[in-house]
Amino acid sequence: MTAATAGSRVPNSEIVRAKIDLFGRRLALSAYTFWDSPDFPRLYREHIFQSYSIVRASVPLMQAAQRACGDPQYAGEAALQGFAQYLQRHVPEETGHHRWVLDDGEAMGIERGAILARLPTESVAQLVGVQYYWIHHYNPIALAGYIATLEGNPPSVDWIEQVAARHRLPLQCFSSLLHHARLDLHHRQDLDDVLDSLPLSEDHLALIGLSSLHTIRLLTEIMEGIAGPGQYS
Amino acid sequence: MEEGKNFKALTAGGVIPEDYRHLTDAEKAALETLSDHEVNAVITSKNKLGIDFFRKQAPHGFVY
Numbered sequence: 048m049t050a051a052t053a054g055s056r057v058p059n060s061e062i063v064r065a066k067i068d069l070f071g072r073r074l075a076l077s078a079y080t081f082w083d084s085p086d087f088p089r090l091y092r093e094h095i096f097q098s099y100s101i102v103r104a105s106v107p108l109m110q111a112a113q114r115a116c117g118d119p120q121y122a123g124e125a126a127l128q129g130f131a132q133y134l135q136r137h138v139p140e141e142t143g144h145h146r147w148v149l150d151d152g153e154a155m156g157i158e159r160g161a162i163l164a165r166l167p168t169e170s171v172a173q174l175v176g177v178q179y180y181w182i183h184h185y186n187p188i189a190l191a192g193y194i195a196t197l198e199g200n201p202p203s204v205d206w207i208e209q210v211a212a213r214h215r216l217p218l219q220c221f222s223s224l225l226h227h228a229r230l231d232l233h234h235r236q237d238l239d240d241v242l243d244s245l246p247l248s249e250d251h252l253a254l255i256g257l258s259s260l261h262t263i264r265l266l267t268e269i270m271e272g273i274a275g276p277g278q279y280s
Numbered sequence: 281m282e283e284g285k286n287f288k289a290l291t292a293g294g295v296i297p298e299d300y301r302h303l304t305d306a307e308k309a310a311l312e313t314l315s316d317h318e319v320n321a322v323i324t325s326k327n328k329l330g331i332d333f334f335r336k337q338a339p340h341g342f343v344y
Contacts, residue, residue, distance in 0.1 A: 065310030066318070070327055075337035082338050098342050105344050144343060197344035206339070227343050253315035260318060264325045266340055277336065 059247050060239035063195050066256045067263065071196070073276075074267040081274035082206075087214045092155050093273045098223070099148040100167040101197070104175045105141050109134045109194075111179065112187040121187075126245045130188055133241040137194075140234070147223035154220040170272065174265035181258065188251050192258025195238055196266070201231035284312040286319050293323035297330050 084090050115121075116131035149159045181189035202210075207221050207228060218225065247255070271277075283291075287308060290296045296303075303311075314322070 062310070062313050065307070066314065069307060069310060069329065070322060072337065073328065074340055078340045079336040079338035082341075094341065102343050141344065148343065194344060197342060200339045201343075202339040202341050223343055224341060231344075249315070252313070253318060256314060256318045257321055260321050260325070260327075264321075264327070266342060269342070270340055 058239075059242040059245065059252060062252055063192070063242060063255055063259065064199065064239070067196055067199060067259050070260055071200075071263050074263055074270055076277035077267060077270040077274055080277040081270060082202075082210050084274060087210070088155070088216065090273050091214075091216075091220070092152070092157055095148060095152045095155060095157065096162055096165060097168070097171060097269050097273065099145060099152070099162050100171040101174065102145045102148055105144065105197075106138055108175065108178055108182070108190060109138050109141070112182045112190040113138070115182050115187040126247050126251055127186075127188060129241065129245045130191065133238070134190075137234070137237075140230075144223070144226070147226055151220055151223050154217065154222070168269070168272070170265055170268045174262065174269070177261055178258070181254070186251070186254055188247070189254050189258040191238070191242065192255040192260075193262050195235075195242075195255070196259045196262040198227075198231045198234045198238065201227045204228045283308065286311045286314050289319050290322065290329070293319075295322055295327055295329055300330065303329070 081087075081090055081094065113131050113134040116127045116134070121127040149162060152162050153159060178190055178193050181187070202224055204225060207224050208218065210216075211218050211221055242255075245251075287296065287303075290311065291298060291300070
């Protein structure tokens with residue numbers, strides 16, 4: 048499975064998704080513990096705060112990456128120019144999503160001001176911060192790995208409804224997740240189509256992979272901080 | 281499918297258990313697409329592949 052083998056090229060998106068699927072399993076185990084916890088309402092309030100800390104950076108990150116792709120050093124790079132066009136489309140699609148998370152916080156009894164004022168954790172700062180580093184000081188294509196990991200596997204509407212019913216919480220508390228359940232499958236396909244259309248080199252795919260792995264590692268740290276590492280039975 | 285360079289490195293690095301037999305050929309092929317930097321990142325971050333992590337999976341729910 049190489050990036051480009053004459054006559055048998057594996058799509059870029061398959062390479063990216065395979066890495067995320069392989070190395071996202073510890074995160075998925077901790078997530079299972081989170082959704083199933085008898086202490087879910089308390090844990091979910093913390094999840095909302097962490098989610099807000101992450102999502103508040105989504106549009107600024109894409110704008111930074113889009114600007115970086117416009118740097119003269121990348122003028123002749125078709126992969127980065129294509130990625131910039133994708134970002135230009137995706138920024139308005141993601142604008143305002145942070146407000147849905149604040150709405151969910153209010154529904155769970157957390158004042159918006161309290162979420163905004165609270166100091167984000169180091170884990171989130173590292174999660175987002177490394178993307179800024181790669182965007183500004185190495186190659187903005189790295190952000191594709193971050194986006195692929197965050198948008199790639201949203202909880203389904205059925206899943207959210209079951210969680211709400213199990214923990215006796217109104218669906219109003221899950222508006223952000225319900226929106227993303229409907230949107231992110233399209234966004235995932237859109238990104239996959241873009242990845243498959245771009246002339247990504249092996250170095251590009253390696254950086255996107257590294258970015259995904261780092262995202263998974265920090266999301267795992269954040270999730271285990273909320274729910275613990277999960278049980279293996 | 282014979283194990284490749286990365287599979288052996290990840291086994292030596294403690295990511296894949298010794299004599300692990302639960303990876304599909306497609307997953308083994310995916311492992312071989314990892315660059316040296318990615319293999320190093322997986323090992324140094326103490327990532328694990330193993331049957332313990334295959335049960336009870338759920339989406340993380342963090343939004344973008």
